[in-house]
Amino acid sequence: MSARWSVSALAAVVLGALTACGGGVSGTSSAPPSNAVAAQSACLVSDVGGINDRSFNQTTMAGVTRAASEFGVRPVVLESTTASDYPTNLATFVDQGCSIIISVGYLLAEATKAAANANPDVPFTIVDYTFGPGEISADNVLGQTFRSDEAAFLAGYLAAGLTRTGTVGTFGGQNLPPVTTFMSGFAAGVARFNSDHGATVEVVGWDPATNSGVFTGSFVDIDAGRATAGVLADSGADIIMPVAGLAGTGAAALATELGTSTLRIIGVDSDQYESDPSNRDVYLTSVIKHTDVTTFEAIGQVVDGTFAGGSQEGTLANGGVGLAPFHTFEGTVPPVLVAELEALRKGIIDGTVKVTN
Numbered sequence: 001m002s003a004r005w006s007v008s009a010l011a012a013v014v015l016g017a018l019t020a021c022g023g024g025v026s027g028t029s030s031a032p033p034s035n036a037v038a039a040q041s042a043c044l045v046s047d048v049g050g051i052n053d054r055s056f057n058q059t060t061m062a063g064v065t066r067a068a069s070e071f072g073v074r075p076v077v078l079e080s081t082t083a084s085d086y087p088t089n090l091a092t093f094v095d096q097g098c099s100i101i102i103s104v105g106y107l108l109a110e111a112t113k114a115a116a117n118a119n120p121d122v123p124f125t126i127v128d129y130t131f132g133p134g135e136i137s138a139d140n141v142l143g144q145t146f147r148s149d150e151a152a153f154l155a156g157y158l159a160a161g162l163t164r165t166g167t168v169g170t171f172g173g174q175n176l177p178p179v180t181t182f183m184s185g186f187a188a189g190v191a192r193f194n195s196d197h198g199a200t201v202e203v204v205g206w207d208p209a210t211n212s213g214v215f216t217g218s219f220v221d222i223d224a225g226r227a228t229a230g231v232l233a234d235s236g237a238d239i240i241m242p243v244a245g246l247a248g249t250g251a252a253a254l255a256t257e258l259g260t261s262t263l264r265i266i267g268v269d270s271d272q273y274e275s276d277p278s279n280r281d282v283y284l285t286s287v288i289k290h291t292d293v294t295t296f297e298a299i300g301q302v303v304d305g306t307f308a309g310g311s312q313e314g315t316l317a318n319g320g321v322g323l324a325p326f327h328t329f330e331g332t333v334p335p336v337l338v339a340e341l342e343a344l345r346k347g348i349i350d351g352t353v354k355v356t357n
Contacts (some may be wrong), residue, residue, distance in 0.1 A: 017195045041074040042067055043098035045089040047105035054275040055245040055268070056291050060104050060127055060293045070296075071303045073099065086111035094119050097355045102295055103127065106178050116141045123307050125157060125293050125298040127180040130311035131189045139309035142301075144294045147312040148178070148268075149185025150348050151321040152241070154341050155266050156189025158285065158323075159239040160201040161337045162264075169205040169237030171251075173219035173227045173244035176207045182243040183267055184208040184356045192344070192353075201202030204235045208356070216247050225250025226345045233263055239284065241266040252279035264329075271324035286324040290314055317349045 023026040042064050044051070048190040051061040061077070068075045076098065086108050088291040093101045094115060097159030103126040113135060116124045120138035130143025159168040170186050183206040190203050206213035214232070216224040225244050228340050240255075240263065242248030248268070255263040256279045267276070267286030276283070294314060301307035314320015323341075326333055347353030 003328045028072065036137070040072065040303065041076055041097075041099050042102065042302075043076045043093040043096070043100070044078070044102040044104060045086065045093065045108065046077065046079045047086075047107050048080055048082065049245045051077060053220070053246040054249055054272060055219075055246075055270060056127060056289060057104050058257045058275060059270045059289070060102065060291040060295050064102065064299070067299040067303075068290065068298050069293050071300060073299060081357065083107060090115040093120055100125065100299055100307070102298070103129075104291075105129075110199035112141065118357050123298075123302050123309075125295065127295070136309070141309050142298050142307070143311040144291065144298070144314070145238065145291045145311065146178075146181075146291075146321050147316070147355075148181045148287060148321055149188070149356045150288055150316045151188040151289075152182045152185030152268075153346035153348065154323050154344060155241060155285060156186035156191075156203075156286050157193045157344060158189070158341060159186070159266060160190040160199065160339065161239070161340075162284070162333065163196075163201055163239055165236050167202045167236035168239045168241075169206060169229075169235070169243065170241040171205045171214040171216065172233060172242075173216055173247055175211075175213070175215055178224070179215075179243045180206070180211065180213070181356075182241070183213060185287075186241050186266075188356050190216035195295070195298070196340070202236070204237050205232050205240075217233050218247050219245035221247050222250040222253070226254045229254045229263070233258070238262065239266065243267065243268050243286070245269075249276050249279065251301065252276055252282050255279065267324070270302055273324065273327045281328045283324075283327065284329050285326055288322050288324055290322075291306035294320065313347075316345060 044064050044261045046057045049057045051057050066077045067073050079171045100123045106128045109129045112126045117137050125142040130145050187203045187208045190201050216228050218224050225247035240270050242251045252265045264284045265282045267283050269289050272286045273280045273283045
């Protein structure tokens with residue numbers, strides 16, 4: 001595993017591997033509820049990953065479930081299998097009189113914009129997107145965005161401090177801003193480690209200077225995630241951060257097979273030690289994006305009558321993003337590295353450490 005690959009070469013090899021394994025998009029759906037939704041209802045439209053994606057759809061659904069428990073709202077879900085389902089599912093929930101409609105993901109932005117402008121009295125919230133001035137005709141959309149790069153910076157620094165090969169990697173599901181934000185933060189963390197320690201740890205799978213990298217083309221194809229991780233591992237990476245939803249668990253499955261002496265994984269969105277129990281022992285940590293908390297808060301605003309649209313951003317400072325515990329690897333991370341990570345975390349919060357953007 002000593003070979004070095006350029007981003008373009010890696011992408012070409014991954015494309016070939018995915019073609020061979022038949023990588024594509026698939027998913028599951030749930031039938032629309034047959035009856036009108038109750039007055040206080042929180043209605044979630046997933047992206048194609050579905051609510052069991054072990055990633056941000058599942059985390060967002062946890063926020064809806066918590067709201068159902070604490071506020072007594074009725075949770076209702078429509079899972080999308082293709083992009084064409086987005087406007088249909090949103091329209092279904094508008095027709096059913098949902099109290100708030102939750103769109104999960106950047107890819108639902110255009111459909112959410114159209115639905116919100118056509119129904120200015122209906123509250124919406126969208127994960128991983130915020131609309132610019134004048135895009136929404138009424139104040140009925142709350143955009144949820146996250147500085148995932150802040151927490152991913154810490155993950156990159158950690159990976160650089162623990163790599164045995166001198167090479168770490170990352171790949172995405174699609175080249176979208178909520179995905180590449182993680183990847184750029186990770187690369188920046190590696191660069192900071194190199195600067196601090198006079199090291200030469202290399203990142204494969206993403207080049208922040210050119211905004212180009214390796215992508216599976218799918219957030220749900222587990223085989224594609226496994227194949228992509230295999231290509232990065234063959235290029236020398238012994239720690240990989242997949243930003244690919246359910247597809248990323250394919251990388252964890254490969255690490256389980258190879259063993260953690262060969263490959264370790266950094267999860268994203270949720271604490272994947274908890275959400276991917278069959279592979280939990282390969283997760284060094286996870287870069288958590290608390291869409292559960294922001295979604296719960298948005299529902300609460302509707303319940304108490306304070307919903308006003310706009311945007312909110314999750315950061316290290318407000319707890320909207322962060323690193324999961326080391327779990328299996330607790331005690332194996334050198335104390336000096338733990339202390340450096342804590343100092344960097346505080347520096348990011350107080351503005352003395354710059355990440356990206």
